[in-house]
Amino acid sequence: MPYLVIEHLEEISNWVWLEYRHASEWWKNKLIFTNVLPEEREKLAKLGSVIGESVTRFPFDRSKIIVLDLQAEEELKPEDIDDDTIIVVGGILGDAVPRGRTKEFITSKMKGVKVRHIGKPQFSIDGASIVAKLIADGRRLEEIEYEENPTIKLDEFSEITLHYAVPKLDGKLLLTPGLIELQKRELGYTEADEEISDEELIEFFEGKRELA
Amino acid sequence: MPYLVIEHLEEISNWVWLEYRHASEWWKNKLIFTNVLPEEREKLAKLGSVIGESVTRFPFDRSKIIVLDLQAEEELKPEDIDDDTIIVVGGILGDAVPRGRTKEFITSKMKGVKVRHIGKPQFSIDGASIVAKLIADGRRLEEIEYEENPTIKLDEFSEITLHYAVPKLDGKLLLTPGLIELQKRELGYTEADEEISDEELIEFFEGKRELA
Structure with missing residues (x-):
């Protein structure tokens, strides 16, 4: 099973916490939070792995990374995903009007990674995490209702x-x-x-x- | 500053905890525990980043990994270490008679990584972590007293x-x-x-x- 990385970019409000917890129900021990402050580590460790460094700087194997970005040209497909693929979701809520923040904060800083979209709609963090899980499990984007x-x-x-x-x-x-x-x-x-x-x-x- | 990975291979006894805490004093936010069980994550998150997966399977960039192993042929040198190098210490205590457990549990499972020693003596986890830090900071192995x-x-x-x-x-x-x-x-x-x-x-x- 691949990994899901949530690049943690906001304070842990109640709303953010509920979304993270929901994502962890779907990704279990394969969920990783990056960009976590020392004082947030224990709290987020209730839900998954926690890494202080940003996903954009941490020495992951970049050939295994897929960044989900609304602005990507290709859609995420089951055949993109291997057992040790790292799927990255930008942890940004409230971007109801797309403003390209995933590109600004993540994609533009990571050379050598794959970039994929999961359709035109704007999902929440947990919603995007669930869509990624369904595709990792073999479903095609057009089969996923929303x-x-x-x-x-x-x-x-x-x-x-x-x-x-x-x-x-x-x-x-x-x-x-x-x-x-x-x-x-x-x-x-x-x-x-x-x-x-x-x-x-x-x-x-x-x-x-x-x-x- | 590079990262120090402690592959967590034992229960968190009082002794292990003191060693980990000492290593975290030297490595601060650059300390990462791998192979951490879900129920241990919160405790170890007090000291550093925590990753559930073993360092031998996690998709780190292997070209950046240096495993410390008593049986290595080359010694660890300051010029081996870049800003995003990952130095791996096997978290095994009580191996007073060297039994090659680092090779057994770590080095043999990781193709494509560098392997280095820090001298003939057997150090504890925190001792090895400190020697690695001193070398990362520019000291040569022969300058380090023990x-x-x-x-x-x-x-x-x-x-x-x-x-x-x-x-x-x-x-x-x-x-x-x-x-x-x-x-x-x-x-x-x-x-x-x-x-x-x-x-x-x-x-x-x-x-x-x-x-x-």
Whole structure:
């Protein structure tokens, strides 16, 4: 199984943490964080390997690196990926309007690596990690479903729209577990100490229930 | 500054922990542990980068790797080491009688890497890490002092002999901080909750005082 590198480029906010945790559920022990500050190492070590150096400077074998970049000309294919391939996802949230930041922070600094895209939509960090995993497992990009700007109903009066694409598997949105709960809390819908289980969230997304 | 990789091959006993901590004092953020189990990641992340994969399988750039191996033909020299060289120390304690375990566990599994020795004596993990750092900083092997099988007086009736070599700098033994305290505790000389400071230890080794 190949490696997934998340180049860590932001503070570990609650939102970032949930995305990283979701990526680790898919990549397990093959997840590596790069560009990690000493004081962040222990926290991120809960989820994967942690390397202080940036992926752009660390002495990886560059012939094994594939950087995912919206601006790449070729799409990522299963046959690009070997057992020790390193797939790099830029850890940048909130880039709903593509601004070429992966190219700015990563691709332009790494000679000799492959660059591939995973389609036109803008995915979150965990979304891109999941799409990469599905392709590493043998699926082709055109077989992978996703929903752009999904809208999540919170109650009969309100909804949240996520301004990026979320991958789907067997018709189900693979939304970041805990993210809607976090948003509800931040919007004042939920008390801070109310926990919503992943099961409840899945049923919520399937339209089977409303959240308390 | 180059990287030091410690291939983690033992449980994290108190002794191993003290050696790792000492190595991290010398290598700071350039220390990387490889072959780390998921449940050990957080603990070792206190001291450096942590990678789950073994150094023998991880996709490092092998042209940048130097494995320290007693059985190497060439000695490690400052001119071998670039800014992104990866120096690998096998994390094996207690090999007082050389048994070629570095070759068995590391060198034989890594094609395309450089192999170098740091002299005939058998160093501990931290000792080898320090010798490598001194050479990376420009010293030549023949300039580095060490003491083989140093004997440490505990009180007027007893002493501890360490069956390996300990490097010296400016005439001072660079002994693992806390190690004598640990040994005294295990031998029943010290209560578990008595702490001995590094300063006391240094003075002890300089013969200026006895430990309480």
